Amino acid sequence: MASETSLDFGTVRKPHRLLSRHDLILGVIPLAFGSALLAAVASSLRVEHTLLVAATVGVVVILEALFRNPPRSGTADN
Secondary structure, three states: OOOOOOOOHHHOOOOOOOOOHHHHHHHHHHHHHHHHHHHHHHOOOOHHHHHHHHHHHHHHHHHHHHHHOOOOOOOOOO
């Protein structure tokens, strides 16, 4: 007895993503500050210099998320 498998290609859905692009962008900011503090502690770099780099990364990421590729109202990112 042979079994038949039918495939319905009309209902193809996008795979569900746990995190949206903007969630990942917001995760980069604390990661940058945490990395900056670890770099300052683990090396001879000054805390002020590493935090300046982290703040610059944070500003660039926020500006990119808000102005270069802003979220659209009424649409889901995932």
